């Protein structure tokens with residue numbers, strides 16, 4: 053049983069395959085967190101320490117203060133001065149104080165009212181803890197949904213207003229974890245457009261360290277994923293706690309080290325971009341956050357995250373081979389039309405591509421990025437015979453068809469904006485700021501979402517679309533909505549995301565055979581919320597293979613290769629050979645963005661061979677276990693491999709980094725190889741024993757700035 057309640061001790065114990073999580077009800081009201089770590093049956097009892105200036109209830113002393121002991125959820129204004137998980141305003145003070153009421157353990161999980169949520173399977177179990185605050189008239193339900201096989205526990209909360217008046221939620225952090233130590237490094241992923249997910253690792257310090265987004269998207273700037281690891285942790289050694297948020301909008305991750313050197317981790321919606329008025333009888337579901345623990349290094353934490361994302365987050369269609377696409381963006385930008393793209397499709401089909409993806413520029417007056425967004429019907433100059441006829445010509449070439457959309461945005465120069473200026477986010481009396489010449493549609497307004505549904509339904513009627521690339525190319529400023537009253541304006545960021553998820557759900561049900569790739573100027577929404585909607589994410593607009601080596605290696609800490617859309621593109625051909633660019637791109641799901649009409653027959657033959665080779669091992673990246681041997685943010689080269697769980701196949705990639713002027717020889721230990729097996733290198737046909745591969749494979753890296761190795765081993 054993954055969840056147990058010890059009645060005598062009033063202790064809840066959650067076990068995953070390799071971890072244990074425990075807390076107890078103390079003083080008949082508080083939830084005292086006692087343990088999260090390596091799986092054990094020996095659990096510590098609560099211990100108390102007297103700390104002056106700590107407020108306590110009558111009949112107790114400072115040692116029983118909520119400011120002192122580790123808790124499961126903390127409430128603003130109720131004696132815990134550390135960053136709080138919840139602030140509820142029923143009387144103008146923001147003070148709330150929930151006390152333990154009851155619990156329930158059940159199979160499966162609860163749905164989250166229109167938010168993405170990890171998929172339960174037959175082994176999923178949930179612990180529900182109910183607390184109540186009779187003063188503010190609310191019930192709080194804390195959820196622990198246990199994915200025991202993949203060592204993940206997810207946390208979310210539901211607030212029910214059972215009183216008679218409105219209550220305002222002013223801060224909401226569904227994941228709170230108190231640890232009675234602070235000798236950790238924090239790993240986070242920061243960046244910017246074209247420079248996403250840079251690895252950062254720094255020791256914790258007293259005070260609060262945070263990563264966040266106030267941009268309305270999870271953002272290029274900070275990814276919601278964070279980890280805490282012991283100072284000595286590396287890929288194979290040390291303790292690591294990993295956290296992530298199943299949400300795509302503004303967020304806050306806080307890590308606080310308090311007066312006693314104890315650490316509190318909080319993950320959720322924060323307070324800057326979130327408030328929510330809960331009327332009498334209403335309920336609010338928070339998004340879900342997840343946590344995992346590894347006692348065997350960062351590599352194991354990564355395995356837990358990858359296994360969880362593949363089994364419980366990605367849509368089942370992501371588990372089948374992803375199509376190898378030829379995307380028109382970097383080849384054509386806005387310069388597309390029917391004749392040109394039918395030629396693209398013909399050549400693409402002959403070269404072995406699965407799909408042509410028509411990127412931006414096909415609709416309205418979209419001849420550049422200053423006009424047309426919002427006008428979701430085909431541009432008749434570019435597609436004179438109509439979209440349906442064009443798509444049938446593409447299909448007649450024997451290739452699938454994908455199309456780009458950016459539903460959440462509008463150009464002021466568009467028919468939609470001229471008809472409905474009130475449908476863009478704006479604050480009364482203030483000029484809305486522009487970004488990429490566009491404004492953000494008010495997805496919190498159900499009329500806007502309904503309109504988009506009706507328009508896309510009309511435009512794509514009877515057309516067999518196999519793939520949508522869903523983009524989002526600006527962040528939100530001056531966030532206000534004409535659709536909501538003044539006292540609910542704080543809800544817009546959150547309601548916006550629910551509108552976006554509703555539209556995604558409509559696309560998924562209206563086009564059940566189509567898959568979705570999500571994108572936000574590359575990796576601006578590289579998060580678990582989007583992964584539930586899309587089979588993969590356009591990792592970055594930066595396709596320079598050197599930069600991509602860094603970006604992909606960092607993304608892989610938290611997200612499996614199945615989620616990374618990686619293209620070979622043209623702009624860097626002077627810097628790197630096609631072979632090098634390909635070997636970087638097969639770090640994830642392969643595609644190409646180049647002008648196939650200008651290509652020599654020789655290059656087309658090379659690409660055809662690359663696609664065929666990729667298809668022989670793509671299951672390893674999509675479904676295999678990932679092992680990082682040398683991360684490029686720590687070493688002067690990059691080396692990693694994938695292994696099938698039964699160790700029957702291995703795929704090793706070694707990439708030379710730019711600027712390395714000396715030849716190097718590396719000995720790479722493929723410890724996932726089975727010592728009892730004999731492997732053959734699929735290209736050279738040379739044989740190796742598993743023991744030899746485990747002991748170390750010698751790889752030479754030359755100093756020509758273009759050295760990349762890809763070795764596929766199969767057990768005989």
Ligand code: DGJ
Pocket residue numbers: 381411412456523525571572573574590592593
């Ligand atoms: C940003 C995306 O990241 C690109 O791949 C491309 O789709 C453009 N938008 C189109 O405007």
